[in-house]
Amino acid sequence: MRSIICDGVGRIVDLHGHGAVVGQCCQSSHLLYYCTSFTDQFFFFLILTLTVIGHFRMNLKIDNCLIRRLHICSGVPTGMWLSVVALSVLPVLGALVFQHRGRVASICRSVFQRWRFRNTSVGSLEQRVHGFVMTNSTHGQPDSVLQTFDDFSRLEPTCSIGRERGELLDRIVTKVSPQQVLEFGTFCGYSAVRILRLLPTTGKLLTVERDPHTADVAEEMILVAGFKHSQFRLLVCSAQVAIAQLQSCYGISSVDLLVMKHNVADYLADLQTLENSRVLSYGCVLLVLKSHLPGALQFLQYVHHNASFKVVSQVMDVMEIHYLPPMTGPAL
Structure with missing residues (x-):
C-alpha cells in the first residue's frame, strides 16, 4: 500500500518513493493518519521538522547578521525563534504518542522496571538471581522457573x-x-x-x-x-x-x-x-x-x-x- 504524507508546506510526499513530491495539499496535518505504519509516521515527523526549519531559514534568510538584527529590532531573544519552530511540530509528536500510546507505555514500564531493579537489588549476581526466581516463580514447576530466569536475564545480563x-x-x-x-x-x-x-x-x-x-x-x-x-x-x-x-x-x-x-x-x-x-x-x-x-x-x-x-x-x-x-x- 502506498503511503503518502504532507511535508508541512503543502507538498504531498510518497514515503515509499524515496521522498518524491507527488502533489499538493492544503490541510497537511490531517494526512498523518493516512500513514500505514509507525515507521511512516516517524518519517512524516522527520520530514515535517526539516521542512519547517528549512522553510523558516529560506524565507527569513537567517544568518548570523540577520539574527542579531532580529534581536536588536524586535527585542525577541534569538533562542525564542528556535522555540517557535520546535513548538510548531509538537502537535505532530503528540499525535504520534497518542496513537501509539500502548507501545509507548510498554517502553516506559520496561525502562522503569530496569531502573528500579538495578537500584534496589543488592548482593552478588547469584544472590540476585536466587531472590528473583524464589520470589517470582511457581515452585515445583520447571517451566515457570525457567521463564523467571529468562525474565531476570532481560533485566540484567547473566551467565545462563x-x-x-x-x-x-x-x-x-x-x-x-x-x-x-x-x-x-x-x-x-x-x-x-x-x-x-x-x-x-x-x-x-x-x-x-x-x-x-x-x-x-x-x-x-x-x-x-x-x-x-x-x-x-x-x-x-x-x-x-x-x-x-x-x-x-x-x-x-x-x-x-x-x-x-x-x-x-x-x-x-x-x-x-x-x-x-x-x-x-x-x-x-x-x-x-x-x-x-x-x-x-x-x-x-x-x-x-x-x-x-x-x-x-x-x-x-x-x-x-x-x-x-x-x-x-x-x-x-
Missing part, C-alpha cells in the same frame, strides 16, 4: 545459556534420551533444570560446579523446580576431581551426554581425561558451549583432527560433537 541456546539443548536431550548426563559448569542451575525436565524416568544428571556459593544457589534452584536428589547430584569441585571420582565414588561407568560450559581453557584437558578414563559411551554426544572464545582454540583443533570425534553441527557458539572411536576387534 539463555532461551535460544536452551532450546538447542532441549532438542539434543530429546534426541539422545540419555541415561546419564555429565555437565561441567552448573552456574545457577538453568541448564540443569532444562536437562532434568526432559530426561527419561531412569535418567540421571551429574553436574559439577567449582564455586561453593554458586553451587548452593544452583542446588536450591533445581530443588525449587521440583526435582529430587535421587534425580541429580551436584559436585562442588573441579572437573578433573569429578572425573577421577566418577566410577569409584558414584558408580558411573558410561556417559551418554556431556555438556561443557565451564572454563574453556579446561575443555581439552578435561575431554582427554574423560577419554582416558573410558567413561564416554560409544556415540556419546558432546554439547560444547562458548566454542567461539579464544581459549577453546586448542580444543577445536583437537576434535577436528581426531578420528574419534565427529563435529555434527554448530549453531551460534554451540557445537554438537559425537564420540565415535574406531572399533577394535580381535586380531586375526
